[in-house]
Amino acid sequence: MGKMAMFLHFGPNTFTDSEWGTGHADPSVFNPTRFDAAQWVRVAKDSGFSRVILTAKHHDGFCLWPSAYTDYSVRSSAWRQGSGDVVGDLAAAARDAGLGLGLYLSPWDRHERTYGKTLDYNEFYVAQMTELLTRYGDVKEVWLDGAKGEGEKDMEYFFDSWFSLIHQLQPGAIIFSDAGPDTRWIGDEFGVAGSTCWSLFNCSNAEIGRTDPQYSTRGDPAGQDWVPAECDVSIRSGWFWHASEAPKSAITLLDLYYKSVGRNCLFLLNVPPNSSGLISPEDILVLQEFSELRNAIFSHNLATNALVVASSTRAAGDSRFDPYNVLKEGLFTYWAPKKNQPDWTLYLDLQESVSFNVLQIQEPIHMGQRIAEFRLEILGDEDEKWKKVANGTTVGYQRLLRFPMVKSQFLRFVIVKSRADPLISYLGLYLDNFSILSHDLPDASRGRSSNSSQFIHHIVVNNSQLATM
Ligand code: FUL
Secondary structure, three states: OOOEEEOOOOHHHHHHHHOOOOOOOHHHOOOOOOHHHHHHHHHHHOOOOEEEHHHHHOOOOOOOOOOOOOOOOOOOOHHHHHHHOHHHHHHHHHHHHOOOEEEEEEEOOOOOOOOOOOOHHHHHHHHHHHHHHHHHHOOOEEOOOOOOOOOOOOOOOOOOHHHHHHHHOOOOOOEEHHHOOOOEEEOOOOOOOOOOOOOOOOOOHHHOOOOHHHHHHHHHOOOEEEOOOOEEEEOOOOOOOOOOOEEEOHHHHHHHHHOOOEEEEEEEEEOOOOOOOOOOOHHHHHHHHHHHHHHHOOOOOOOOOOOOEEEEOOOOOOOOHHHHHHOOOOOOOEEOOOOOOOOEEOOOOOOOOEEEEEEEEEHHHHHHHOEEEEEEEEEEEOOOOOEEEEEEEEOOOOEEEEEEEEEEEEEEEEEEOOOOOOOOOOOEEEHHHHHHHHOOOOOOOOOOOOHHHHHHHHHHHHHHHHOOO
């Protein structure tokens, strides 16, 4: 399962310094002289993203593919004398690189003259969707939202028909919206999930364009639908590229990674190509640093050599449920306790005293999301008493928890509450020297200065030297 997707906001807004285009910008403004979709895909792949999602049409109505249903598209632009196709180029580049393709087709369209006439506009939207889903090979995700400016014409979108059409044309595609049906908006644009986050949800409790952030951020343990969440945020303050904006720091992205991927969600990071048609060098640098940080922290599980004992094991001797499965990579091998137990605990002996400050836990998510409360304890060296170092509620496909550094040889992972017999597919312990230090960085949540960049590089290099010593 991919953990991160790259959002690409691109269109006339990129050239007019706007976020919500009026729909009346002259199509000739769209002219990316160095356009290269392969560069976007390379950047995404090199920094660990498994999918790219493009604004095929944003609210301004301008189509990044030559749609037969409007003349407001790349065909009317100066770019490649009107013969270019951004969607086509990106689809080909993504296919070549083995990355998934997602497309955003904005329901709100400020250009189209049928907008506001329910039947006509729905027909138009469905025709455009059909073009997108029949011309470009496999589409992994269709992304749509309920954004609409104030005072805009009132009309109804036939979401249910749209969703059936999408599933019919692209059975492998997941549909994103405020209300699912396949993946949901987390309810904020900061890239942050609730510290309790269920993939379970009731789509019928949610309405596109009228999100209840409390409900969306937590999910619903009693929900009837399986709708994991996506945390979207931009690497810069705007969704589209603006010459005046700078990317966030790598340490800020790392923090968002903990709060999205580390809370059972997909991290959907927007990296807007600039007006030359390329991802800017300063954004690439931050993305490289972000992947160096993740590698430095997560490439070595400090529990790998641990001895593992469980409070009970289902069908003892059956390797399918063995407690040692929690140290094997991958979601499909796991530990299962015996049925109806009063206690669900995994004991680890690390065989030497180890310092760590991050816990990673994974549930075999194809068996459902079960765990509702857990804690991690270490055995004190001096007093030989169990001490709690971290606790949490939900786990899901992946939970990451940071806590002040501790040092211990013995620990236990205790599941306190679970919707069904809990299953654990992975347990990792890591040392993160960066998040802690980030408190001292003046620009941790804002634009990155070259000093902090050098600083991160220095720590990553030193850290990897330490690791090989
Ligand atoms: C919102 C839109 O209004 C923004 O412009 C942006 O595309 C964001 C991802 O979704 O609904």
